[in-house]
Amino acid sequence: MNDLSQQEWTKQLNEAHDAVIIDVRTADEVVEGMIPEALHIDIFKGQGFVDEINELDKTKSYFVYCKSGGRSGQACAVMSQLGFEKAYNLVGGFTEWQGDSVLP
Known part of the structure; x- marks a missing residue:
């Protein structure tokens, strides 16, 4: 797992040709x-979270975030244990995000 600042996270996200962004926050x-x-993919789903993550392509690059960086760090650790080699945690999470955002 790699903890990246917003600048590093965004730079690697833009450079990765196989990037997938994952939001692990709650629906609220x-x-x-x-x-x-x-x-x-809500990390609080427990086994449901693991099941959904396991369905993803382990060869791609995953850029993971939550509200402040804690849960996304945990998600990256779980992903690493499941065989994902490229999972990147956004330090500071969505709270400190200064890029574009959309409403679901």
Whole structure:
């Protein structure tokens, strides 16, 4: 897992040809806005979260965020244990996000 600042996270996201953005916040948090094109997979689903993550292509690059960076860090650790080699945590999360956002 790699913890990246917003600048590093955005730079690598823009350079990755196989990038997938994952929002691991709750549905109540997502209604406040989300990063464009993000998949919403709530980490609080427990085994359901693991099941959904396991369906993803392990060879792609995953850019993961939550509200402040804690849960997305946990999500990246889970992904690493499941065999994902490229999972990047957005330090500061959506709270500190200064890029574009959209309403779901």
